[in-house]
Amino acid sequence: MGEIFRAEDVYVKRGENLVLKGFNLAVGEGEKLLLLGPNGSGKTTFFEVVVGFVKPERGRLLFMGKPVEAESDFRLLRRKVGYVFQDPESQILMPTVEEEIAFGLLNLGMPRSKIREEVEMVLSAFGISHLKRKFTHELSWGEKRLLSIASIAVMKPELFLLDEPFAGLDERGVRIVASFLKEYDKAVILASHTELNFFEDWDKFYLRAD
Amino acid sequence: MSLDPRVRIIAFFLVAVSVALSRSFSAVLFFLPYLVFILFLERVKPSHFKKLIPANLFLVFIFLTVPLREALLIFVKCNLILSFLIVLVSTERFPVLIHALHHLKLPDKLVHLVFFTYRYVHIIDEEYRTFMKAAKARGFHPKTDRITYKTLSYILANLIVRSYEKSKWAYKSMVCRGFHGVFPLYYHFEMGFKDLCFLGFTFVYVGALWARYSGLKMFM
Ligand SMILES: Nc1ncnc2c1ncn2[C@@H]1O[C@H](COP(=O)(O)OP(=O)(O)O)[C@@H](O)[C@H]1O
Ligand SMILES: [Mg+2]
Numbered sequence: 427m428g429e430i431f432r433a434e435d436v437y438v439k440r441g442e443n444l445v446l447k448g449f450n451l452a453v454g455e456g457e458k459l460l461l462l463g464p465n466g467s468g469k470t471t472f473f474e475v476v477v478g479f480v481k482p483e484r485g486r487l488l489f490m491g492k493p494v495e496a497e498s499d500f501r502l503l504r505r506k507v508g509y510v511f512q513d514p515e516s517q518i519l520m521p522t523v524e525e526e527i528a529f530g531l532l533n534l535g536m537p538r539s540k541i542r543e544e545v546e547m548v549l550s551a552f553g554i555s556h557l558k559r560k561f562t563h564e565l566s567w568g569e570k571r572l573l574s575i576a577s578i579a580v581m582k583p584e585l586f587l588l589d590e591p592f593a594g595l596d597e598r599g600v601r602i603v604a605s606f607l608k609e610y611d612k613a614v615i616l617a618s619h620t621e622l623n624f625f626e627d628w629d630k631f632y633l634r635a636d
Numbered sequence: 637m638s639l640d641p642r643v644r645i646i647a648f649f650l651v652a653v654s655v656a657l658s659r660s661f662s663a664v665l666f667f668l669p670y671l672v673f674i675l676f677l678e679r680v681k682p683s684h685f686k687k688l689i690p691a692n693l694f695l696v697f698i699f700l701t702v703p704l705r706e707a708l709l710i711f712v713k714c715n716l717i718l719s720f721l722i723v724l725v726s727t728e729r730f731p732v733l734i735h736a737l738h739h740l741k742l743p744d745k746l747v748h749l750v751f752f753t754y755r756y757v758h759i760i761d762e763e764y765r766t767f768m769k770a771a772k773a774r775g776f777h778p779k780t781d782r783i784t785y786k787t788l789s790y791i792l793a794n795l796i797v798r799s800y801e802k803s804k805w806a807y808k809s810m811v812c813r814g815f816h817g818v819f820p821l822y823y824h825f826e827m828g829f830k831d832l833c834f835l836g837f838t839f840v841y842v843g844a845l846w847a848r849y850s851g852l853k854m855f856m
Pocket of ligand 1: 440441443445463464465466467468469470471472
């Protein structure tokens with residue numbers, strides 16, 4: 427099994443605080459991980475480091491075996507890494523649900539007829555087909571959450587990062603997302619501040635707050 | 637009838653510049669029939685014109701400072717241009733207009749500036765509402781006292797910081813999903829026969845007015 431991503435001895439400062447101190451993590455093709463830690467322990471910070479929004483003080487990142495350093499490396503990485511933000515409201519950009527989901531695929535240059543199919547598929551996979559034509563600012567919090575996950579899932583990332591995806595989601599939503607992630611055939615890292623009993627067989631990484 | 641957004645922008649630009657440069661009442665008033673024509677063509681709801689009210693509150697000051705004839709001319713021109721903005725542009729959805737600007741070969745930097753201004757204003761508005769709700773939920777009543785001003789200035793400062801943070805995330809969200817400088821559009825638009833007719837009509841109409849007021853003399 428090939429390796430998708432590796433962080434080696436990563437140190438990250440936010441403001442004056444050292445948030446990550448010598449953090450190590452590796453994820454292989456199709457492997458599923460839980461990133462666990464209390465609020466403020468650096469889960470979001472770690473994801474931001476992966477996609478290049480926050481630069482580490484020290485350490486090394488490797489994506490598919492190659493070091494990721496320059497902005498151009500991160501640009502390539504971001505085409506293959508999907509990142510669901512902790513706050514769905516800051517992730518949603520487009521006025522309608524359908525356009526929001528299509529946004530990434532249009533950027534990747536997929537033909538429109540294919541995009542239409544993919545949008546339909548992901549909408550039904552997340553149980554939100556009835557919201558297709560709705561305005562995004564009119565959605566409930568849970569609907570926004572499902573939409574933000576669906577609009578990354580549709581891009582079929584090699585590495586799927588999800589930052590507390592269950593926060594504010596009802597039981598049905600949790601079930602939909604959990605079963606989608608379990609069946610997803612590529613690598614997943616899911617950050618959460620609580621233990622999640624339905625992912626018992628996933629490997630766990632712990633971050634400590636101090 | 638829905639016009640191609642590019643046609644809307646071109647028509648608006650033509651008419652707005654012509655109205656703005658006109659120096660006589662008769663020249664300006666000749667644009668009224670054109671406005672009425674679009675009004676029927678596009679079936680614009682009268683409620684859209686509510687947007688004129690705040691602008692006119694501001695225009696009142698012009699009457700206090702400028703000679704009456706001038707003030708009246710400015711008043712009519714402003715309302716006419718805003719009306720054209722309402723019937724031609726504001727009825728179209730914003731991402732569609734942004735995409736149209738790309739197609740009209742405007743510089744990318746300018747188009748992005750317009751998009752982020754729009755996002756930013758939207759975010760500030762949302763945040764402001766949230767802050768006011770949060771303040772009111774904890775017993776805040778706007779009055780004309782020191783506490784009110786102090787609270788409002790905190791809210792304002794907070795608003796700037798929060799909107800700045802949020803707009804950074806909006807940018808991150810675009811970058812994360814492969815944004816590379818062009819706003820993609822899901823619903824594609826095509827210029828049809830009716831669009832060409834409308835554009836042709838607009839050119840002839842504006843051109844005729846320019847000729848009637850003997851070209852540049854209209855502006856002097
Ligand atoms: N933009 C920032 N500027 C300064 N400090 C920050 C910033 N973002 C997060 N932090 C700090 O970094 C630490 C880790 O935050 P975060 O990664 O959001 O944790 P988690 O996602 O695990 O809750 C916290 O102590 C937080 O206060
Ligand atoms: Mg977090």
